[in-house]
Amino acid sequence: MTRPIVFLTDYGLDDEFVGVCHGVITRIAPDARVIDLAHGIPPQDVLRGALVLAAAAPYMPEDAVYLAVVDPGVGGARGAVAVATEAGALLVGPDNGLLSLAWQELGGPIKAVEISAPDRMLERVSATFHGRDVFAPAAAHLANVADLNDLGPDVDLSSLQHVHVPAPGIADGELTAVVTGVDRFGNLELNARPDDLAEAALGDAGSLTLRHAGGTAGIRVARTFEDVPPGDPALIEGSSGYLAVVVNMGSAARRLGLSAGSDLALTR
């Protein structure tokens, strides 16, 4: 019995970083299945990594070991942690908030340890590639059903780092939001959910005005892409449960000139 590993990084797939970690995992846990969840997190974007990991968690195996590395502070003072969750899944990564939305999604953390046992990492630990030298070995040992205590001493749960997800602005008749990510199709994911739209008293609107730094646009509120004429922008509930600005058969990012981090406001 080995647990599956769910692997997320900002390493990209052009270089060998992901593949090298697969090699390290295979040496320690040759039978562990590895699910490459995403390696295209924008470089060093801890918040985006945390959002993607949490949104994916309900679709991953319940006994998964999450191995997540978006790590601007590699080699420095930030801790390396392994966290057990109420739901049973384990999480391995830097203690910089990257794991924090996922453990909330998984019922909350029930135990955390600092990864520090020399026999649970590679013999030589580089200053720049802890994915290979620290995190992949730890995750592989956990996939082999190692005890969390084998990795190192307990960490106080209250000391674990969290990411801050910017909240949408909700006023009567106006919802302000920020673009948290842009996918391959040019769809813009927002930091707001359908409930927020309803709370802003816009839940029944058939169309809205979208205001952003570059101008304004009328957008339809729709349930599916097919409800929107090709080329027109629309607001839909994206697959992650967040609102998304999309263009049927086109790119909302290009059409509206918006990108990750862009602010916008929705009114009637």
Place this chain on the structure above:
Amino acid sequence: MTRPIVFLTDYGLDDEFVGVCHGVITRIAPDARVIDLAHGIPPQDVLRGALVLAAAAPYMPEDAVYLAVVDPGVGGARGAVAVATEAGALLVGPDNGLLSLAWQELGGPIKAVEISAPDRMLERVSATFHGRDVFAPAAAHLANVADLNDLGPDVDLSSLQHVHVPAPGIADGELTAVVTGVDRFGNLELNARPDDLAEAALGDAGSLTLRHAGGTAGIRVARTFEDVPPGDPALIEGSSGYLAVVVNMGSAARRLGLSAGSDLALTR
């Protein structure tokens, strides 16, 4: 015994869509091998997806379950189908023609069902991500050797959608064709085969004139890249069996200014 899954989409690998589908598959069929055939199909290019799937089929395991998603109409009226082929392989995807060239390659369809059984998809089906909610679960159940009838009611084979592959133009001494795809190396795949060249009475030519919207170029007819001086364009039989315009040690796309959809004519 589980069947391998051959997975093709236009999701790209920058986002988490492919990885989330892997998670869904693993929850249902933890032992199924998943072959990621291609996820870089140009967004919403159903024809290109169909061509790639069919060209790859002879190299895939004979008992494979193909899971293919290029789905501009997601959430709308197009059907979701699972198709059994004469050769034994199964195909799962939107009923928009994406699967149609592959089932021809695999001996033709012998049975098709509409994927509609609630217990064979995820509990909550979103309007925008049927790869995750409908198709991946269906393919995973089939990898577990579920009966096709468990997925939903029969679909009349004659009602299945097909893609239209544009035919090359064959005249005496002239072959007109269109670029159906460009690969990483800048090689241009055409919608014509060596037989078409022969039928246009050009099969014995050692070199040809290539005419396109941007000009004309002399190109050598060659068997391998090494038969062509570096930097020179040539016409070869590509690995898919279609003709390809290539440049040894260079990019034919850049050298000639051609891209997917470009028309061209070959004469002596």
Place this chain on the structure above:
Amino acid sequence: MTRPIVFLTDYGLDDEFVGVCHGVITRIAPDARVIDLAHGIPPQDVLRGALVLAAAAPYMPEDAVYLAVVDPGVGGARGAVAVATEAGALLVGPDNGLLSLAWQELGGPIKAVEISAPDRMLERVSATFHGRDVFAPAAAHLANVADLNDLGPDVDLSSLQHVHVPAPGIADGELTAVVTGVDRFGNLELNARPDDLAEAALGDAGSLTLRHAGGTAGIRVARTFEDVPPGDPALIEGSSGYLAVVVNMGSAARRLGLSAGSDLALTR
């Protein structure tokens, strides 16, 4: 018992080439684990492929079959070889030097054969895709613990091709080097190691002057990214053991205008 396959190419992941090879492997060795080490080697850059393969070898399973394809001469006169190493790993690929740094890393070659047995490759061998038709089948048969002799006749070890790694220039107080690769983060890998810096009597410097075609810059010598103020360039030992020019929280490639092949000199 099957051996794991470590797979490296310059095919990229936008096209189906890698996925098609996975299909071929699965047909022959359905239980073999395949580690996708890297497929983003710059097109036809044999030296870069050789460097990446060798640097990764210590992290790969000891019984691995390496399947490596960066093959500008496909279809031409270069040989196709399988090589057994002292350390036990096997290597499969074109005889163009691509494998040569890895077999050195793995204790040296102890036997090599030419891949030529018709029943160990696909029935129809194309002129342009030997990864699919020759190398993947050979590697899959070896993963199935086939005998090397089944693939073809012995090749004299002294006839095997090697890549030439350009040596850094070491003078008293000056180290000249070339950028051998740029990763996703814009880090620049050099063809020099910390020992070379010491030999140039620069091993104790806390900061250096970097001179290149576009100008000069002061750079700190550091152990980790965190030792460097954000935005400043630094020289560190990269994860492969080579020196790297990096920018904390930024891209050294963009900041300094350097790319693969750029020459530079380091002095006090």
